[in-house]
Amino acid sequence: MALANILSEMPDLLERTLDEHTADSEGYCRECRDASGVSATWPCVTRELAEQARSMNGPGTGTVAGRRRARDLDGARGSRHRSA
Numbered sequence: 909m910a911l912a913n914i915l916s917e918m919p920d921l922l923e924r925t926l927d928e929h930t931a932d933s934e935g936y937c938r939e940c941r942d943a944s945g946v947s948a949t950w951p952c953v954t955r956e957l958a959e960q961a962r963s964m965n966g967p968g969t970g971t972v973a974g975r976r977r978a979r980d981l982d983g984a985r986g987s988r989h990r991s992a
């Protein structure tokens with residue numbers, strides 16, 4: 909959970925993780941392969957973590973700018989309420 913939190917704050921790393929940890933034709937992760945050539949079944953733990961991080965962000969709220977925009981909208985609503 910903490911790791912997913914960290915990932916959700918690093919969109920670049922999150923994108924790369926989602927990009928790299930994909931299934932091969934056998935249904936194993938392309939990235940999670942140990943020295944002996946054994947792959948983890950996909951979705952691997954890393955992939956599930958990245959998916960979790962992405963769902964925490966949600967569309968349009970994954971960036972600092974997105975969060976700032978949401979705050980501005982709240983502020984606008986508040987001032988309109990006061991003047992009305």
Ligand SMILES: [Zn+2]
Binds near residue numbers: 930940
């Ligand atoms: Zn993987």
